[in-house]
Every structure is written in C-alpha cells, then in structure tokens.
Amino acid sequence: MSENPEKIETRLTSIALLALFSEMGLGISQGEIEVALQQPETAKLPLLQRMKSLLISLNVKGINGGVVSWDRFDRRQLPALVEYQGQWLLARNSDENDEVILTNQDQTVQVVSSDVLLISSVLWLKRPVSSNVSSEDGNEEKPAARKLILAALFQHKGWLGNVLVATVVINLLAVATSLFALQVYDRVVPTLAYSTLATLVVGMFGIVILDWILKRIRSKVLDSLAADVDMRLSKTVFQHLMHIRLDNQPNSLGTLNAQVNGLEPIRQFFTSGIVFGLIDLPFAIMFIAFIFVIGGAVGWVYGLLLPIAVILGVITQLRLKKLIKKQIQRSNERQGLLIDVIRGSETIRANNASWRFSSEWEKITRSLASYQIRQKAISQLSNATTGSLSTIAYVSAVVVGVFQVEAGNLTMGGMIACSILGGRVINPIAQGVQYLVQWQSVSQSLNMVDQLLALELERKPSQHLLMGERHVASVSIEKARFVYGESPVKQLDIDELTFNAGDRVLLVGPIGCGKSTLLKVLAGLYRPTEGRIKLGGLDLWELDPQFVTSHVSYLPQNVHLFKGTLKSNLTLSGTVNDAYMMQISTELGVDTIAENDPKGMELEIAEGGEGLSGGQRQLVALSRTITAKPTVWLLDEPTASLDGDSEKRVWDVLTKYIKPEDILIVSTHRPMLAAHIANRVLVMKHGKIMRDATPSSMFSSLADTPSSTEAKSSVPRKSLKRGFNAI
Numbered sequence: 001m002s003e004n005p006e007k008i009e010t011r012l013t014s015i016a017l018l019a020l021f022s023e024m025g026l027g028i029s030q031g032e033i034e035v036a037l038q039q040p041e042t043a044k045l046p047l048l049q050r051m052k053s054l055l056i057s058l059n060v061k062g063i064n065g066g067v068v069s070w071d072r073f074d075r076r077q078l079p080a081l082v083e084y085q086g087q088w089l090l091a092r093n094s095d096e097n098d099e100v101i102l103t104n105q106d107q108t109v110q111v112v113s114s115d116v117l118l119i120s121s122v123l124w125l126k127r128p129v130s131s132n133v134s135s136e137d138g139n140e141e142k143p144a145a146r147k148l149i150l151a152a153l154f155q156h157k158g159w160l161g162n163v164l165v166a167t168v169v170i171n172l173l174a175v176a177t178s179l180f181a182l183q184v185y186d187r188v189v190p191t192l193a194y195s196t197l198a199t200l201v202v203g204m205f206g207i208v209i210l211d212w213i214l215k216r217i218r219s220k221v222l223d224s225l226a227a228d229v230d231m232r233l234s235k236t237v238f239q240h241l242m243h244i245r246l247d248n249q250p251n252s253l254g255t256l257n258a259q260v261n262g263l264e265p266i267r268q269f270f271t272s273g274i275v276f277g278l279i280d281l282p283f284a285i286m287f288i289a290f291i292f293v294i295g296g297a298v299g300w301v302y303g304l305l306l307p308i309a310v311i312l313g314v315i316t317q318l319r320l321k322k323l324i325k326k327q328i329q330r331s332n333e334r335q336g337l338l339i340d341v342i343r344g345s346e347t348i349r350a351n352n353a354s355w356r357f358s359s360e361w362e363k364i365t366r367s368l369a370s371y372q373i374r375q376k377a378i379s380q381l382s383n384a385t386t387g388s389l390s391t392i393a394y395v396s397a398v399v400v401g402v403f404q405v406e407a408g409n410l411t412m413g414g415m416i417a418c419s420i421l422g423g424r425v426i427n428p429i430a431q432g433v434q435y436l437v438q439w440q441s442v443s444q445s446l447n448m449v450d451q452l453l454a455l456e457l458e459r460k461p462s463q464h465l466l467m468g469e470r471h472v473a474s475v476s477i478e479k480a481r482f483v484y485g486e487s488p489v490k491q492l493d494i495d496e497l498t499f500n501a502g503d504r505v506l507l508v509g510p511i512g513c514g515k516s517t518l519l520k521v522l523a524g525l526y527r528p529t530e531g532r533i534k535l536g537g538l539d540l541w542e543l544d545p546q547f548v549t550s551h552v553s554y555l556p557q558n559v560h561l562f563k564g565t566l567k568s569n570l571t572l573s574g575t576v577n578d579a580y581m582m583q584i585s586t587e588l589g590v591d592t593i594a595e596n597d598p599k600g601m602e603l604e605i606a607e608g609g610e611g612l613s614g615g616q617r618q619l620v621a622l623s624r625t626i627t628a629k630p631t632v633w634l635l636d637e638p639t640a641s642l643d644g645d646s647e648k649r650v651w652d653v654l655t656k657y658i659k660p661e662d663i664l665i666v667s668t669h670r671p672m673l674a675a676h677i678a679n680r681v682l683v684m685k686h687g688k689i690m691r692d693a694t695p696s697s698m699f700s701s702l703a704d705t706p707s708s709t710e711a712k713s714s715v716p717r718k719s720l721k722r723g724f725n726a727i
C-alpha cells in the first residue's frame with residue numbers, strides 16, 4: 001500500500017504526547033518533545049511518518065504504532081491518543097464498559113461515551129511484548145523446563161544412587177593409587193622389599209579391574225538415563241506444541257524451532273555434565289583434604305586453585321551472557337529466513353528476488369559469525385587460563401613439597417602421592433569451569449523452552465470439559481471480538497449471530513474483511529478475545545475438543561498436505577473407513593490423481609503436498625472434510641482452485657452429503673455457483689456483519705456488492721490506516 005499524505009488537521013501537541021509517553025513509562029520531558037515537534041523537516045510529513053521520526057529523534061526504539069478508526073480499535077490497547085473535537089487527547093479505559101476517560105490539554109478529565117468517538121481516529125503506540133530470550137528486568141517466568149528436568153531426573157533416583165555409589169568408589173580407588181606410590185617410594189625402594197611390591201601390585205591390579213568395571217557401568221547408566229530424560233522431555237514439549245492456542249503461536253518459525261530444539265543442550269548438561277560435576281567436585285575438596293594430611297602446606301596450593309578457578313568461570317560466564325543472547329536471536333532469525341526461503345523458493349525465483357534474500361542471509365551470517373568468534377575467543381581464553389593455572393598449581397605444589405621435604409614434614413613418596421592426588425583435584429576443577437561457561441548457553445536454552453511452555457494451551461489441563469448433545473442444532477456468537485496478537489485492530493466484531501440447523505450460509509465480503517477469521521473462530525481454532533461461541537448452546541471453549549472436532553469440520557483456504565501417501569493424507573484423522581473414503585474420493589474425482597500411477601492410493605506425497613496441483617490439494621482436503629461427516633461445515637473458499645466442471649461436481653457431492661439438519665457456512669468470492677444451495681447470505685466488512693439476508697433479496701445486487709470494487713472503495717479511508725513496526 002502506498003502511503004498517501006494523510007491530511008490530519010489536528011495538531012499533535014507536546015502535552016498530549018507527554019501524557020501518552022508517561023502512560024507508556026517512557027521518561028521523556030515535555031521540553032524534549034517540544035524540540036522534536038518543532039523540527040521543520042518533519043512538520044509536513046503524514047502523521048505516522050512524523051511519529052516515526054519524532055521517536056527516532058527522541059531516541060526511543062522498539063515501539064509499534066498505527067492510526068486506526070475508533071470502531072476498529074481494540075480498546076484493551078488503551079491508553080492511546082484519540083482525535084476528539086479537533087484535539088488529540090489521551091484516552092484511557094474506564095470501569096464502565098461503554099465509557100472512556102479523556103484527559104484534556106489543561107489536564108482536566110472528561111468521561112465520554114465510546115459512541116461519541118465512533119468516527120474518531122486513534123493514534124496508538126505500544127512497546128512490543130519482548131520476544132527476548134529472557135526478560136529485561138530479570139523477572140523470569142517460573143522455570144518450567146528446569147522443573148521438568150529435575151522431575152525427570154528425580155524419577156530415576158534409583159539409577160542416580162547407583163551412579164553416585166560407583167563414582168564414590170572410583171574416586172576412592174584413586175586414593176589407593178596415590179597410597180601405592182607412597183608405599184613404593186617410602187617402603188619398597190629404600191629396602192628393596194620385593195614381596196611387599198608384589199602384594200601392592202596384585203592389589204593395584206584388582207583395583208584397576210574394579211575401576212574399569214565401575215566406569216563402564218556408570219557410563220551405561222548415565223547414557224540410558226540421558227536417553228530416558230530426553231524422551232520424556234521431548235514428549236512433554238511436543239505435546240505442548242500440539243496444543244498451543246493457534247492464535248498464540250509465535251510468528252517466528254525460527255524461534256519456535258529453536259524453542260523445540262532447545263532441549264538438546266539442556267539434556268546433555270543436566271544428565272552427564274551435572275552428575276559428574278556434582279559428584280566429582282565434592283571429591284576434589286576431599287582430595288585437597290588428603291593432600292593437607294599427607295603434604296601439609298602443599299594442600300594450600302590446591303586450596304587456592306579452587307576459588308581462583310571458580311572466579312574465572314563466573315567472570316567468563318558473565319562476559320558470555322549478552323553475547324550468547326544475541327547469538328541465539330540471530331541464529332533464530334537465520335533459521336526463520338531459511339524456512340521462509342525454502343517455502344517461497346518459487347516466488348523468489350519468479351520475482352528475481354534471490355539477491356534480496358542472499359544479502360539478508362549474508363548479513364545475518366556475518367553478524368552470527370562475529371558473535372561466534374567473540375564467544376569462542378572468551379571460552380578459549382578461559383580454557384587456556386585454566387590449563388595454565390593447573391600447570392602453575394602443579395609446579396607450585398612441587399616447589400612447596402621440596403621445602404616440606406627439607407623441613408622433614410614430607411617424604412619422597414608423600415610428594416609423589418600429593419602430585420597424583422593433585423591431578424584428581426585439577427581435572428574436576430577444570431571441568432567445573434567449563435560447566436560454568438556452558439551454563440550460559442544452557443540457561444538461554446532453558447529460557448527458550450520456558451517461553452514455549454508458557455504459551456497458553458487451547459484448554460487448561462485442569463479444566464473440566466463438557467460433552468455436548470449428540471446433535472448440534474445451532475452455532476451462535478455472543479459479543480465476539482477477535483484481534484491477532486498485540487494488534488489494536490479488531491478483525492472480528494460481532495454482537496450476535498446464530499446459525500440454526502438447516503442453514504446454508506454464504507459468507508461474502510471484500511478481501512481481508514474477516515471471513516476466514518470468522519470461520520476459524522467458529523471452528524474453535526482461534527479463541528475470541530472477548531465474547532463466546534456456542535455450539536449447541538454450550539460454550540465451545542468449555543467443550544471437549546474431540547466433541548468439537550467430531551461435529552465441526554473446517555476446510556482451510558490454504559490446504560496443507562503432509563509427507564506420506566495420498567491415502568494417509570485422505571485419512572488424516574485415522575478414523576475413516578477405507579470404503580467410504582474411496583467412495584467420496586471417486587465422486588470428487590480424487591481417484592484420478594492416482595489413476596496413472598502404479599502405486600495408486602499409495603502415491604507418495606512430499607512435504608507440504610509437493611507433487612500435487614493446487615486444485616488436486618483442494619479436492620483431497622474436501623474429501624477429508626466430507627469423510628469426517630460433520631454437523632457444522634465451515635468451508636473457506638472450497639472451490640477457489642478448481643475449474644468450472646470440478647466446481648460443479650464438488651457442489652453436487654457436497655449437496656448429496658450435507659444432511660438437511662446440518663449447518664453449512666461457506667466463505668466465497670464466487671457466490672453464484674453456490675447460490676443455489678444457499679438459504680442465507682451474510683455480507684461482512686471490517687470484521688462486522690453488514691447484511692444478513694436471503695439469497696433472493698441479495699443476489700440481484702450481489703454482483704456489485706460484496707467482493708466487488710464498490711465494496712472495497714466504500715471502506716472509509718480513515719477506517720484503517722497504516723501502522724509501523726518497531727523502530
């Protein structure tokens with residue numbers, strides 16, 4: 001849409017903007033706004049562009065905004081500025097539903113009925129809900145993913161117990177190695193007592209075998225534990241994903257993908273990593289105590305290494321925090337772009353737009369690479385420093401040991417035993433530092449999974465679900481409003497509408513008027529933001545979803561087929577009788593798709609339905625809908641991709657299978673062919689029902705009403721103006 005200069009006579013004042021900015025929590029003074037408003041180059045710009053440059057000059061970023069007419073504005077998005085009696089005034093919600101509180105320029109307030117604002121414009125600004133990995137104020141959502149992991153691990157406390165015992169024994173065996181060295185150097189070497197040596201060697205041999213067995217058992221237990229935890233978590237997350245409210249799904253596929261896949265690093269960290277860390281680290285402290293016992297002051301060397309290494313790990317972690325957050329965001333953007341490009345490859349080629357996506361890809365990859373290089377540099381610095389610290393600790397321990405030997409506090413054997421034990425201290429400490437560093441990525445992944453788990457489900461898990469009547473005799477709408485996400489524009493605004501058994505309804509109206517939205521809301525795919533949808537007198541959202549889907553069938557405008565066979569796509573729900581499916585498919589002409597293929601109904605379908613034409617896909621979807629035997633048929637442009645003959649055939653088949661008591665609602669831009677089965681026509685505009693009449697009274701004028709240019713041009717210019725995305 002090109003932006004026509006909008007002739008907004010009403011002057012934006014610093015007082016009105018100040019009031020709105022303070023409501024939004026933006027700390028901007030009136031003086032700053034005055035200066036920004038007085039810039040001559042912006043004075044002649046259309047309102048939205050002016051607002052944009054105003055925000056830029058005020059250095060305010062990340063704000064969405066737009067201008068809409070009051071009757072399409074979602075009032076829950078107040079406060080906003082409303083054009084009223086030649087002034088922009090701050091409007092806030094009042095306790096009374098039909099009233100709005102306006103703040104005048106002189107700071108007095110007036111309460112007006114929302115009806116008086118019907119023709120007013122609304123200028124709304126909003127900070128988008130942060131899609132960041134964690135909230136800026138650190139006020140994180142409850143750690144659902146952490147809880148899930150701990151619960152999954154806790155379920156295996158028997159296994160964890162075994163691992164614990166094995167690790168304790170393995171560590172104690174390490175003490176035996178150092179005692180072996182102590183005995184050999186102090187007892188065997190001075191006296192050449194070979195029998196003692198032989199006994200010690202036999203003992204050590206047994207210890208080595210035991211150590212080998214225990215380590216094998218431990219790794220097997222941990223691997224199967226990890227696999228089990230992974231399975232449980234993936235199942236929970238996938239189940240959640242399958243039941244998220246559709247109108248609540250994140251817009252970014254890259255983010256969604258990362259949220260689902262975020263479990264991988266978490267699982268690895270929590271199972272193998274943390275189990276080792278939790279057990280090995282306390283043992284490192286125990287070994288330091290042993291070194292104190294054997295080598296006295298030598299113990300201080302390792303005692304000092306531990307806090308230094310922990311400080312190093314914490315500092316590294318803090319340095320990585322912001323970097324990893326940005327890296328994940330960029331990586332999600334890249335995944336989203338990739339998915340978009342693969343899906344839209346034909347459009348990209350046809351429009352010669354590859355360069356645009358290539359340059360976007362390069363831009364993201366470049367910044368991602370720079371984050372990765374910086375992240376690697378920080379991690380490697382930490383690894384190298386830990387390595388050097390370990391060597392310094394070893395050398396220092398030897399030097400201190402020499403003085404201890406000189407003072408007669410330590411024998412040669414004791415010194416070697418201390419060195420062996422020192423190695424057992426250094427390893428877990430170095431590992432601990434690595435875990436601290438890894439924690440940043442793991443914690444970001446945890447936040448991603450948390451965000452996914454925080455998305456509202458279609459039905460609350462604890463909700464008591466109702467089962468309706470066997471026959472659904474009516475579908476009704478009561479004061480239903482629907483808005484997409486954070487949008488301030490109501491895409492559905494219907495006070496009362498009832499469909500009764502036997503209704504055959506044509507839904508017509510200009511593009512984007514809300515026909516598909518209405519069908520999705522009626523199908524229970526989108527939950528109305530306000531109001532209710534009733535199925536057979538019961539609230540659709542309190543009914544068992546299986547009951548809803550067994551009565552209501554929705555045919556989407558854009559048909560999606562899945563990887564599999566033609567048959568598996570026709571019988572998607574898995575509850576369809578094969579003979580019935582074949583009968584419907586033959587009547588619709590779906591069987592002709594497989595006619596020339598030796599595989600017949602087992603014809604392979606690629607991801608997204610590749611391999612079938614648009615019309616063929618529509619026939620497959622229609623077949624699915626008819627075989628579902630619904631009571632309420634919601635068809636969104638059912639014949640848009642079909643030729644004249646196929647369209648006629650589809651209507652004949654539909655007429656045959658729709659029972660007299662069923663309810664049929666069809667959204668269409670080509671009403672004439674469907675008109676013969678309709679007994680009611682609804683005309684929509686701006687999410688509202690403008691006319692509800694019989695076909696006979698409507699069709700004489702329909703040719704130039706609903707989807708025609710007249711309908712489009714009759715949209716008041718002010719009703720929906722442009723918005724802008726976060727800048």
Ligand SMILES: Nc1ncnc2c1ncn2[C@@H]1O[C@H](COP(=O)(O)OP(=O)(O)OP(=O)(O)O)[C@@H](O)[C@H]1O
Pocket residue numbers: 484491509510511512513514515516517518557
């Ligand atoms: N997922 C979405 N997020 C945000 N806005 C949306 C979304 N889907 C649709 N809209 C907006 O909602 C409005 C109604 O869309 P809808 O698809 O219901 O129109 P329609 O009458 O079915 O159009 P058409 O005749 O072209 O199919 C449009 O203005 C559209 O921009």
